[in-house]
Amino acid sequence: xxxxxxxxxxxxxxxHYSGHSKKAHRQGRDRHKSPRSKDGSRSEKxxxxxxxxxxxxxxxDASRAEEAQDDNWGETTTAxxxxxxxxxxxxxxxxxSKDLEDSVxxxxxxxxxxxxxxxxxxxxxxxxxxxxxxxxxxxxxxLEPCGTVCExxxxxxAFKLLILLIGTWALFFRQPKADLxxxxxxRALLLVLIFLFVFSYWLFYGVRILDSKDTxxxxxxxxxxxxxxxxxFIHYLAIVLxxxxxxxxxxxxxxxxxxxxxxxYYSLGHLSIQRAALVVLENYYRDxxxxxxxxxxxxxxxxxxxxxxxxxxxVDGNNASGQSRAMIAAAARRRDSSHNELYYEEAxxxxxxxxxxxRLVVAVEEAFTHIKRLQAEEQQKAPGEMMDPREAAQAxxxxxxxxxxxxxxxxxxxQYHSMESILQHLSFCITNxxxxxxxxxxxxxxxxxxxYDRDRWFSKQWTLVSEEAVTSGLQDGIVxxxxxxxxxxxxxxxxxxxxxxxxxxxxxxxxxxxxxLQSETSV
Amino acid sequence: ISFPFQQRIExxxxxxxxxxxxxxxxxxxxxxxxxxxxxxxxxxDKGIYVTRVTEGGPxxxxxxxxxDKIMQVNGWDMTMVTHDQARKxxxxxxxxxxxxxxxxxxxxxxxxxxxxx
Numbered sequence: 001x002x003x004x005x006x007x008x009x010x011x012x013x014x015x016h017y018s019g020h021s022k023k024a025h026r027q028g029r030d031r032h033k034s035p036r037s038k039d040g041s042r043s044e045k046x047x048x049x050x051x052x053x054x055x056x057x058x059x060x061d062a063s064r065a066e067e068a069q070d071d072n073w074g075e076t077t078t079a080x081x082x083x084x085x086x087x088x089x090x091x092x093x094x095x096x097s098k099d100l101e102d103s104v105x106x107x108x109x110x111x112x113x114x115x116x117x118x119x120x121x122x123x124x125x126x127x128x129x130x131x132x133x134x135x136x137x138x139x140x141x142x143l144e145p146c147g148t149v150c151e152x153x154x155x156x157x158a159f160k161l162l163i164l165l166i167g168t169w170a171l172f173f174r175q176p177k178a179d180l181x182x183x184x185x186x187r188a189l190l191l192v193l194i195f196l197f198v199f200s201y202w203l204f205y206g207v208r209i210l211d212s213k214d215t216x217x218x219x220x221x222x223x224x225x226x227x228x229x230x231x232x233f234i235h236y237l238a239i240v241l242x243x244x245x246x247x248x249x250x251x252x253x254x255x256x257x258x259x260x261x262x263x264x265y266y267s268l269g270h271l272s273i274q275r276a277a278l279v280v281l282e283n284y285y286r287d288x289x290x291x292x293x294x295x296x297x298x299x300x301x302x303x304x305x306x307x308x309x310x311x312x313x314x315v316d317g318n319n320a321s322g323q324s325r326a327m328i329a330a331a332a333r334r335r336d337s338s339h340n341e342l343y344y345e346e347a348x349x350x351x352x353x354x355x356x357x358x359r360l361v362v363a364v365e366e367a368f369t370h371i372k373r374l375q376a377e378e379q380q381k382a383p384g385e386m387m388d389p390r391e392a393a394q395a396x397x398x399x400x401x402x403x404x405x406x407x408x409x410x411x412x413x414x415q416y417h418s419m420e421s422i423l424q425h426l427s428f429c430i431t432n433x434x435x436x437x438x439x440x441x442x443x444x445x446x447x448x449x450x451x452y453d454r455d456r457w458f459s460k461q462w463t464l465v466s467e468e469a470v471t472s473g474l475q476d477g478i479v480x481x482x483x484x485x486x487x488x489x490x491x492x493x494x495x496x497x498x499x500x501x502x503x504x505x506x507x508x509x510x511x512x513x514x515x516x517l518q519s520e521t522s523v
Numbered sequence: 524i525s526f527p528f529q530q531r532i533e534x535x536x537x538x539x540x541x542x543x544x545x546x547x548x549x550x551x552x553x554x555x556x557x558x559x560x561x562x563x564x565x566x567x568d569k570g571i572y573v574t575r576v577t578e579g580g581p582x583x584x585x586x587x588x589x590x591d592k593i594m595q596v597n598g599w600d601m602t603m604v605t606h607d608q609a610r611k612x613x614x615x616x617x618x619x620x621x622x623x624x625x626x627x628x629x630x631x632x633x634x635x636x637x638x639x640x
Binding site for chain 2: 516517518519520521522523
């Protein structure tokens, strides 16, 4: 087990260098996608259906093609200037270590842990049986005869072992759903405990019983029974430590996505930081809307305009810090009308989206009226024009294709829906008798990441960045960050406050009322 | 408890048909809601207050003003009576003259000011 720990420490040491390699990776990614031109749907008169599989419906948009060359790229490829001639840059080291881990290292660690646990489990399971059988095999003739009592004990051992087996199967035989950076502390503790326990039992057995060839068979069987009882108790301990302890909510966790500020709150119990990160990520795929880089271009262009407004020339040649302060002050003072631009742009965009949405809804509703479901009796009567859902979808798709395409382009979602996926969704909706609104639900609002195709996710490999050790438990005020290539999730932990609840008894007969009188009498 | 800033007002009732009227309206009483009284300084005061004075009526002639708190009527205490009891004490058929003991916030302030100057 110690070797497994060693490989982890190197991994976590390099985890914060992965930021350097991401720029190279991203450049490589974009170079492979060549821009495609879309001709058919631009014609005003007809819509031609092209069926390339899994292609983005609307080709690329301008924002992706002009991924601006990062001006700082050169600065991050620092070379280690050492005394040796064969120096490689930090980036290369990070890339190599990442490749290594991706292919071999992590799997090895995971399977090592699993095999150790499996071997230990088998050993533990066979131990009571061995305790009972060994005297019979080795010195059968010397054993005292032990009738009904021993047989009763045999039955109890058998059933307890069966219960232990079923319990272990229910609790531990599960597909591992995640790969955590550090060893799961409670599991490791339990394995060590079981190992020590069984080892001490074997030691005692070996010295006192095997060596001295004890003839009291009933005592030996009772010893085996006590081992099985203790194993059942350890199993109970395992349930409490691994499953029950974290169920009661103790902390509220706020998760904020760094790129657009979308945030959610979750309730967690006593977990280690790495397990809490796991819970957060599982919920991220379900709760957060999908990360869409196309939506961030507006704020980036605004930021670029702010920076490009002023040019500073250094006349004297010194005092660099004063220069940046002067720049900030000058930028604050000049009359900036960018808020105006933002307001009108947003209002404009809102109107455009609503108009296209209205056209889309009308087009889809009209398209759906062209199809009617054939009942079973009618199916024999009209064998002529019967279509299966896929053909029906292909038949009505052209009438709504243009409106859908324009809407998706306005809301910048066109990357996420290929024509094949739209046709599939349409035939799915037709099969399940869904209304046009149900069909459109997927396109009108951006959904959670799970809804979309895997290669559109932008978030598959995560790194946990934390100032505390990742196996330490959650505490109030801890902050950790889950980074993936394009964005990060900042997680803030807060303790649920101690609630003081007191009771107050109200007699049901004590609810009495009077009228609020306010008379005025003239005399 | 005697309030030092009090005034005695004598009202002669006016006969109108079968009734003797005094020419003002009262509000308040221990069975009423004291927080709705616009004239009282202390909103827990459940005394009887003059809420309206008809123009040219006997009360106005006698010097009764709107907002006065009536402390006594013909010697009967009016600070702890119900609204109806107050009405009855003012409209006794066999009395033609009622003598009221009233207190007034402006009275209070006037006396305080004269004491200070």
